[in-house]
């Protein structure tokens with residue numbers, strides 16, 4: 537069996553407290569294995585970023601983790617719950633074990649500092665090497681992500697958007713983390729540049745052996761670059777499958793709708809249909825399956841009872857009454 541590295545169990549995240557609160561992530565279970573790329577997809581507002589912030593304890597207020605655990609498997613075989621360890625211990629794990637590149641990170645480079653200074657700062661904060669060794673490492677990191685090392689002395693504005701994104705990836709990889717979490721890192725870039733950057737990341741993953749959680753609303757990118765995909769809707773994971781299985785035979789009508797929203801990668805051209813309607817307001821969630829008001833295949837049970845994510849009879853992981861969970 538593949539080695540687990542990060543396990544999210546029963547994670548609930550709320551915005552606000554008391555009667556006004558909304559649940560933006562509901563009872564999410566996810567497992568990331570060593571060396572794999574796990575894609576997280578869903579329309580805007582489905583809770584992808586909230587999940588990523590929640591599991592790494594970086595939620596800005598009024599976000600609150602309302603329950604669950606996030607088990608991280610250390611190299612020595614022991615585990616820690618990221619939601620419960622001390623702040624100081626968590627800080628030690630960030631960057632060195634788990635690196636996170638959040639939405640808009642491309643704009644978080646300091647405009648008045650050279651790339652060299654910013655890369656060296658990350659290295660300085662976390663490792664005790666000499667200035668010379670840090671500079672060499674910064675040069676090496678740039679080369680690793682496909683930027684000529686003579687750009688080390690550039691300022692961010694002297695680099696294209698794609699290069700700035702590559703610098704962010706270089707920073708994330710600086711301390712050789714075992715897990716890299718990326719939230720829509722490439723949406724500000726055009727499709728060709730996005731693909732090139734993802735290709736670089738996936739190639740590096742193969743060479744360096746880290747695992748990736750990659751978050752985007754662009755399912756076509758995930759199908760191409762991830763090993764497994766989890767689909768989120770209204771804060772819940774509604775389907776999880778190997779990328780190829782999801783692409784060939786999506787089981788949840790929502791996954792199917794998302795796939796119908798982009799052109800086929802291979803094979804015959806198909807009609808693009810998308811999904812009618814919009815995601816529910818979290819303050820007024822529909823009864824039963826949250827997707828049923830938009831679902832062309834909804835049955836009576838869908839408005840009455842909430843399906844849970846479980847193994848269907850075919851051994852696939854889906855939360856939908858069309859694919860009842862096998863019992864026993």
Ligand SMILES: Nc1ncnc2c1ncn2[C@@H]1O[C@H](COP(=O)(O)OP(=O)(O)OP(=O)(O)O)[C@@H](O)[C@H]1O
Pocket residue numbers: 551558560578579580581582583584585586587597598599753818
């Ligand atoms: N500060 C906040 N207060 C209240 N609700 C919030 C807050 N931030 C996010 N939400 C709600 O939580 C839900 C999940 O948002 P989130 O940003 O995690 O979704 P997402 O799938 O990452 O979307 P996107 O792709 O647009 O980033 C949304 O319904 C959003 O309105």
